[in-house]
Amino acid sequence: MTVSIMTRATAAFQRSFMAPVARKAGVLQGPPYSTTISYISPSTSSTTSNRITGAARLGFQQRNTPTIAVYSSLASPDENTVSTTTTTTADDNGAEKTPAPPRRFIPKPFEYHQVITIRIDSLTNMGWGIGRVAIEDDESEEEIVTEVGGGDGSETDAPSRMWVVMVPHVVVGELVSVRIFRNQKNYSEADLIEVLEPSAHRVEPKCPLAGTCGGCQYQHMSLEAQREWKTKHVEEVLSQQQIQGYESADYGKTWEVLPTVGTDDVYGYRSKITPHYQAPREIGLDEYQLEEIGFQRSSNRNLVDVPECPIATPAINAKYKEVREHLHKQAKIGELNKPTKQKKRKRGGRGGATGATLLFRHADDDENGNPVVVTDHKEYMTTTIKDLKFRYLAGNFFQVNNFVIPLMVDAVVKAATQPTKKGTPPSYLLDCYCGSGLFALSAASSFDACVGIELNEKAIEEAYVNAEMNSISNCHFVAASAEAIFTSPPKIELSSDEPPSSGDNNGDIDAGNTTTAKREIAVNEFPRDQTVVVVDPPRKGCSEEFLKQLYDYNPERIVYMSCGPATQARDAKGIVEIGGYEIVSVQPFDLFPQTKHVESLVVFEKKPVAIEF
Ligand SMILES: C[S@@+](CC[C@H](N)C(=O)[O-])C[C@H]1O[C@@H](n2cnc3c(N)ncnc32)[C@H](O)[C@@H]1O
Structure with a gap:
């Protein structure tokens, strides 16, 4: 009952x-x-x-x-x-x-x-x-x-x-x-x-503001319970979609959600925080008081004053303390109430009498081994992930947990490089929503060519800089909305160490010597059975337009990373039911310990075509 x-x-x-x-x-x-x-x-x-x-x-x-x-x-x-x-x-x-x-x-x-x-x-x-x-x-x-x-x-x-x-x-x-x-x-x-x-x-939360501050939802829960719930959450959103075909007589159940993985660095891990403050209050003649500098409350949109954030790195907290003290001093003498160009902007405007959103981003240490925290959106910074250096604008997207990123990168590269049904590893990789090139550049050594696409032009500029900085020459990047990779397939130049044909050097064949030949190939000419598409869209998931194009493109494998498991599950339904793929693995990552957020990797493989006799 x-x-x-x-x-x-x-x-x-x-x-x-x-x-x-x-x-x-x-x-x-x-x-x-x-x-x-x-x-x-x-x-x-x-x-x-x-x-x-x-x-x-x-x-x-x-x-x-x-x-x-x-x-x-x-x-x-x-x-x-x-x-x-x-x-x-x-x-x-x-x-x-x-x-x-x-x-x-x-x-x-x-x-x-x-x-x-x-x-x-x-x-x-x-x-x-x-x-x-x-x-x-x-x-x-x-x-x-x-x-x-x-x-x-x-x-x-x-x-x-x-x-x-x-x-x-x-x-x-x-x-x-x-x-x-x-x-x-x-x-x-x-x-x-x-x-x-x-x-x-x-468990006892580390932060005295746990429960009041809206940043963390799970600090009162053991790590084991947090991760168990993250696994269940990913499982639940996928199950809710009632995806047809993954559990068929032909294929059996093709997936189960693996336990959420993470590292032991569950506090002091966040390499980026963005606290806010409201314009200081006038409390007397030319006297002002800055109130909360912090994050939204868990119960409403008001701010809670957060002097220290235990999930942020110690270097960020040190810099944040310094900036808070400075801001309070500035506020007192009315400096923060002076109108600026952004005056009309609501909170989220950067400076001026309407308050501001601050930025603290932990970069690689400087040459003397001192921690670097960047506070200017327009400053470039570098983060090293698994021996590759990534330069990007502090205001642009980059993952915020340097302890877990290597696990995610390993999982994406492992999934992307698995042999296909033909028994050979794939040769071509498309990295859609590629940011400054994290996945394409990390996987590049295993592919003939990788092509990344990303809406943010500055990020694409940086992807090229990152390729050069890491001596990677087989990656190509396009600044456009993701679906353009299919609708306007870019042509890329491939180098191949094949001996040139007789016509290539006026018949002057030097047997035994190979010359690096160049050939052009467009993304729509990549052999689909050797092509993997990595997707890592923002939380809202992939657009319908992108998914339609993806089904038509018909790659052998789709490796889908997401910070929004619910939208990923929605997209998974289409990928399986319309695109004709099966889910082969689901791996959640604890990229944001102490919070409700979970990152999830779903790998799809093209279903074999059933032959009827
Ligand atoms: C979750 S991030 C992933 C970035 C990258 N894979 C990484 O891990 O660093 C999503 C990226 O998608 C980009 N983006 C958002 N909408 C897009 C679109 N319609 N087409 C292409 N890229 C888009 C964002 O600028 C952001 O860099």
Whole structure:
């Protein structure tokens, strides 16, 4: 019984909740106040709530709303703990009052600031915990499930719905007390008040701002749990696509998601941070005060002051401290309030009275071994990855975890160079969305020719500089939108150490000598069974136009790296179902420890054509 409830609730959740949650794209809408989160360490586990035993279904009466039952798939019936209160604040006279709900607050199924107890049984792809609550609701539409109960027609069999409550900063399995701040159409959102039964995977965050700062969602979780959830997340988004054909009688199940890999450098790893500040406040005549310099709060778009970011490298933190002190001094004397050209720009403008976004980027050490942190978007910097030097503009894209990039590069190169069905390694590589050439240049020694394409012209200029700097001569780069690699296939010049034909040197054949001959070949002339296409698009994934062209181009293998597993899964469906590929491996990378983000590599191989006799 419980299983069927959970299955249906999960399916309903996937349909109803995932999309809106994903649409929020990381912008959490909690209430504009800070919440004190307390938890009890596993060793001293106890609960402050009333413990009710021996009931399969527990309820409490709300004003104006139906009876709410709270229980969970993970708790045995006598584990269920229920409490109900509405949080209050003190007025000017010290009297307690319930805060007024926001104007558009939907009053069902929970009251504003109602406190409930839930067991966390899953996490969303945004890192929020999910607890399920059975609500009796006559207005329920199609998602009516039969409640856990005797099945004997007794009161416990009353129709009810599983209602999802989402709360941040929790670990799966925990029993938590939460305060509702919003009822959506199909689920409610709550703040964590107290962890009543902590998970063994709850750990002390390193950052005192964990939970308040929106940068990290998982610092309170053991690394093992973080990576396990990242693997599950990649698996879930791929499964949700219900990709046809990968699990057929002909091919069997062609993939499983491998465990998320990373390194032990789970703090002090980020080689780039971009804190913001708002224009200083005028507090007197010619007197100003700079308030927060930091990141967006987890609960709203306001800033939280972040004096130090433990996931950034120590060199970045040292520079950041220096810059913060300087900015506070500048602000005091009104320097940051002077209008600049960017005055009209919102936060995100770089300088001027509207505040700014700062940049800190950790480059290779200087020639004396001193750390270099670049703060100017227009400055060039160099990062060495596996003995290759990459120069790029500090304001341009480059991966931000120098510990994990080598693992990603190794995986891409390994996938790209595997022998094809013909038994020989592929000879041609297209690197779409190539940035300053990371994958093409890293794989170049294994290919006859690599062609990279990238929208950002400056990045392409740098890709050429990087090729030269690393003495790589078989890479070619194009500044254009990715689909142009197929629609306007660039011609490239290949050198081959073949003996020239008799006509090439006026019949003057010097037997035994080889001359480096040049030949031109266009990308659309590459033999497809020897061609691999690497794609590494921004989080929104590949455009439809690009994918259509890719299917038509029909390469032997597609190696798809992504920082957006959900859009990658969407694209994977088309690549398999329309393009005629099969998924051969899925490898997530923990490129952003302590956060909900995960990088994922999916490798596709052209399906063999079925021959009918
Ligand atoms: C995730 S980054 C990958 C860069 C590179 N593979 C690396 O790891 O350094 C995505 C890149 O795609 C580029 N980009 C965005 N839209 C594009 C488009 N329509 N066509 C080509 N490149 C695009 C961005 O400028 C960015 O450099």
